[in-house]
Amino acid sequence: MLAAAALAPFCDRVTLVERDVLPHGPHPRKGLPQARHGHVLWSGGAKAIERLVPGVTERWPAAGAVRVPLTSGMVAYTPHGWFRRRQGPTPHHLIACGRDLLDWHVRDLVLRDHRIRLLEGTEAVGLTGAARRITGVRTRSPGGSSQGVRADLVVDAGGRGSRALHWLASLGITGIRERSVDSALAYASRVFRAPDHADGFPVVNVQAAHGTAPGQAAALIPIEDGRRLVSLSGTRGGEPTSRAQDFVPFTVRLRHPLVGRLIERAAALTEVSTSRSTANGRRYFEQARQWPEGLVVLGDAVATHNPVYGQGMSVAALAACLLRDDVRRAGVFGTRLGRRVQRAVARPADAAWASATALDVFYPGASEQAPTPTDRMIRRLSGRLARTAAASSYVANALTQVTTMEAGTTRLLWPDMLLALACGPLRRPLAGPPLTAAESRLLEPVGPARAD
Ligand SMILES: Cc1cc2nc3c(=O)[nH]c(=O)nc-3n(C[C@H](O)[C@H](O)[C@H](O)COP(=O)(O)OP(=O)(O)OC[C@H]3O[C@@H](n4cnc5c(N)ncnc54)[C@H](O)[C@@H]3O)c2cc1C
The missing domain is CATH 3.30.9 (D-Amino Acid Oxidase; Chain A, domain 2)
Incomplete structure (x- = not known):
């Protein structure tokens, strides 16, 4: 949703391919099992989401979300x-509410944009194009039939289960480094x-x-x-x-x-x-020897973090802002856009990674590499x-x-x-x-x- 909001002002059309059929309201859904667990949104992330989806930070508290001042709260x-x-006024806060409520208000505002088309109940199953340029995604519809969506730019925001590494490998782009720190x-x-x-x-x-x-x-x-x-x-x-x-x-x-x-x-x-x-996982797309034009990977598809630190949504939101900034400067057809954005989104992902793994690497068996x-x-x-x-x-x-x-x-x-x-x-x-x-x-x- 945030990537779609980031791109819509600069595109004729954004097609959102979503495996779930999205509920109308703050209700649970299959593709977001983590929503049943505590999700705090830090103020840096909330501000990033507000930049992409103006008005959402007013809607959350109006719907019952709690704005917790830090550190007094x-x-x-x-x-x-x-x-x-x-005590006293502080500039930092967190938003506390159910994840489904957070998502619903983002979704409700983002999907009002007529440039964004939602393909629900549709699974992305691969990329089309070649190692030099991606031209779209292959999709599977609810009835099981295969189709394709042509696109000048494909953004993989498919979360921790993203198959981007596998899809790239099928185009001949291999050797992308991965790391896992799993306590x-x-x-x-x-x-x-x-x-x-x-x-x-x-x-x-x-x-x-x-x-x-x-x-x-x-x-x-x-x-x-x-x-x-x-x-x-x-x-x-x-x-x-x-x-x-x-x-x-x-x-x-x-x-x-x-x-x-x-x-x-x-x-x-x-x-x-x-x-x-809950494992910390990092896919170093920005270090790939070769990167196709027309592809960006964001959010948990790039890095997952020990959720105890509550950073994942903020990292994803900051990444969507970085995508928007680049597309605003260079346009969707900007040369090496994917490469630049991948390098930029590595920064918030790595900042979160440093704190999320600082202690986890010391748990027995957490990492194949000793501290x-x-x-x-x-x-x-x-x-x-x-x-x-x-x-x-x-x-x-x-x-x-x-x-x-x-x-x-x-x-x-x-x-x-x-x-x-x-x-x-x-x-x-x-x-x-x-x-x-x-x-x-x-x-x-x-x-x-x-x-x-
Ligand atoms: C237990 C737990 C607690 C957490 N607590 C916090 C917290 O307190 N604060 C915080 O900021 N973060 C927290 N997180 C992390 C947070 O949930 C993620 O970082 C965040 O949701 C990542 O956003 P995303 O858009 O990259 O992926 P997701 O939110 O996982 O979204 C992926 C989307 O892609 C869809 N999808 C997946 N595959 C396909 C496909 N092939 N085709 C079509 N659609 C597809 C899914 O249905 C889903 O809608 C927690 C995570 C866990 C597991």
């Missing part, structure tokens, strides 16, 4: 302690009814400890209609199960039982949904950064700028940050979760906190 227990919540993370999610008077309750994020396997975590996200979406995650050997009776006990056994205390007596509104589609000295240095630096940020709202704010994808990772190398890092944490860590008195009253009594 988040209670995060990092491996280095509780993050301090910065075998499993997700389990369930929706609960929030208690009365819980409006404005923060996002709660109890993260996994550093350096211990398995890594287990939980996040509670306030979503539309007075509900809370709780997502649990655990790496190999510590996976949450799909059994309803295991859900709350998992949260209580974490490094801190805060999430469990918030849901122990809450009414569950759904069954438990699970997912294992390198650079991996160890990044882990040490990110540890010091997180420790300092936990004690300083100034450093936390800069880190939030990067996490929310409003600034690139180079923000962390500015002189103010280097000085702060050299000094290290200047305040003691908080002894417990930074909840207000009103928030504390909403806690349900469960077992005591487990020491790290």
